Amino acid sequence: MAVTFIGVRHHSPACARLVARTIDELQPAYVLIEGPADLNPRLDELLLGHELPVAVFTSYRDEERRHASWAPLCDYSPEWVALTRGRAVDAQVRFIDLPAWHPAFAGVGNRYADAELRYAEVLERLCREFGVDNVDVLWDHLVEIAPADDLAERLVTYFDLVRGETAADEGDSAREAYMAQWVAAAAQAGGDEPVVVVTGGFHRPALVAALARAGSGGDEPQDPGPSAGSSSPPWPDIPALPTHAHGGSYLVPYSFRRLDAFDGYQSGMPSPAYYQALWEYGPHGAARHLSEAVTTRLRERKQTVSTADLIAARTTAEALAMVRGHTHPARTDVLDGLASALVNEALDVPLPWTSRSPLGSGNHPVVVEMIAALSGSRVGRLHPDTPAPALVHDLEAELERENLAGSANHELDLTREHDARRSRLLHRVRLLGIPGFHRERGPSTGLDPQLHEHWQVRVHPDRLAAAIEAGAYGATLTDAAAAALTERAVTAGSDVDKLARVLFDAALAGLSTVLDDALQEVDRAVGRVPELAPLGQLLAVVLTMWRHDRVFGTAHTTALSTVIAAAVRRILWLVEGVHGGPQPADRGRIGALVACRDALRHAGTTLKLDREDALRIVGRVAANSAVPPDLRGASFGFEWSFAAVGDPERVVRGAFQPATAGDWLAGLFALAREEVLHTEAVLTLLDERITGMDAHEFLVALPALRQAFEFFPPRERAQLAERLLARRGHHGDARALLRGVNDPERVAVGMALDQRVDARLRREGLIVQEVRP
Structure with a gap:
């Protein structure tokens, strides 16, 4: 043999x-x-006659x-x-x-x-x-x-x-x-x-x-x-x-960049442009080519590389080769010589060629350019007769049909059928990760009212390779995007943030089948979610799509209804289990109650959600002193928003504590902002209680109070300011109060000065100490 x-x-x-x-x-x-x-x-x-590098790409997909x-x-x-x-x-x-x-x-x-x-x-x-x-x-x-x-x-x-x-x-x-x-x-x-x-x-x-x-x-x-x-x-x-x-x-x-170990390629041989030169010219020619490539790249980027620098680099490289026993300078001999001649500052990290790993952060800019020069910019090209998966042809046909194949910017109005169809196509391409398709503006969560999109489409050199690789998902653009999105839904597990993104991406791409499959995953995941904030975000997105999404065709669908009902039940169950005493207001968990309230308000009758049971739960939470103040305030606001509170002024009077006022009010304002705004007795009570704080109490409560009042939009804050002025017998532009003093330190210094003046006046008997009831 x-x-x-x-x-x-x-x-x-x-x-x-x-x-x-x-x-x-x-x-x-x-x-x-x-x-x-x-x-x-x-x-x-x-052997058709490709321009190398090329690669054999293999894909496999089954249920497991x-x-x-x-x-x-x-x-x-x-x-x-x-x-x-x-x-x-x-x-x-x-x-x-x-x-x-x-x-x-x-x-x-x-x-x-x-x-x-x-x-x-x-x-x-x-x-x-x-x-x-x-x-x-x-x-x-x-x-x-x-x-x-x-x-x-x-x-x-x-x-x-x-x-x-x-x-x-x-x-x-x-x-x-x-x-x-x-x-x-x-x-x-x-x-x-x-x-x-x-x-x-x-x-x-x-x-x-x-x-x-x-x-x-x-x-x-x-x-x-x-x-x-x-x-x-x-x-x-x-x-x-x-x-x-x-x-x-x-x-x-394929490309030299993808082949390069410094770019993360698993095989490990770094600097493909250098080894290409080594193949073509031998060791001596490759060393010369390396120096020329680095010099050219640095000069193109306006970096000074003098003849003296090159002489010093070559001399150092040859000396290193001799010391290291090399007949000709090796790759690292030349690199070390160039680094010695061109980098004059101290280096924060070791030179990248001293290890075999992707190029990390902290490298000197000249070193980064050296690595890029050795990587090379060569990109392979397939012979025109090379077979391609069906997706490549379908993608080209779809893009040509919608006039999206070339480089251009596109402004799309999602309320127009022609633009909506082009948007769905672009989103399917985006879901497959094909480069050159970038959406700069447009709806992103299902919660924003944005109905216009701006896309930047460019003919990217990696478009063909990415399309061939995406062919593993299916023969048509629709099938491939659906398979890719379904895979995301499966791998997301119980991560409702990712699942919410999948839901909205399915809506943007017009993939109703995937939406149904993904919602099954969401429905299973909802029952395992341990935190309120992500569940509230998911419910807000799904509810918005259920209520308003005529543009994407998801309004009042059965699948969305199932998720809404499951999320409402889970949020109410989680809310009643939160304890821990005073804590800073958590917008995420407050938002979960807002989404739950909105679901009961806008979908409760249609979906047969149990409003009375929800009100009993939040009533217990609002009255439980072991619950963090933001959730107590939000639960009270939940009740009030459904007119389930007989005397809100009495509740506010009993719940208001200076140390936790801001956090409690944050929950209240998030759920019952309009009710507060239109109940004069409650506004009067809040004004009395806040102005009645001493300087220390006010400074402690101020950050939380500022956050709480941010739940009011600017127009409503202006209305509050006008009422404050009117209560004090003043008239004028209330917006001046909203501008206020931008520097909190100046406010604190001024209040401290007021406090010292008051103390001096009391000591001299010029004012009488107020006694609070």
């Missing part, structure tokens, strides 16, 4: 060169590549599991080189790994992630032994800029050492067992003809061992049945997508 195994690091130019050289030298009959086997019937699609993953390919990916060179020498080329939707890939967002990094503690020891910061620097030192003469042996030693005796997890074990079947089948069919196997270096030792066992009879390969792509050799069966699942694989344009 003439099988040559090449263990590679994904996206490694040095490994790609080794793959190319090996295939050219051996002229193999079979080239087997770590990649999704279900793509074998479509290999010609990969959601999965999406990418297998990116660029010019210097060993897998891409194996595919193209294998075809060039007329070898039979096959991907031999499990499909990306398979459970073995659970939790793996990128097929070409560096598997060894998930297992090998030995990498940390190697980094310490060679005196480098991280595995990327170690890899460059050992592989990318090292002599290529003994690269194959070095890679074998490296990956054997990294793998060691490490046992693969369940997912990797399943993948390696499946790939071993392909290797055994090719080896058996090839006889003495060469077979080249290109896989991640972590998997190589396991595949070598499996073939050795098969050759000695230890693991005799089973006849897997007829081939998916050819009758000979008998390739293993390719797992089929379960009948109950939705998904598939498509090519998508």
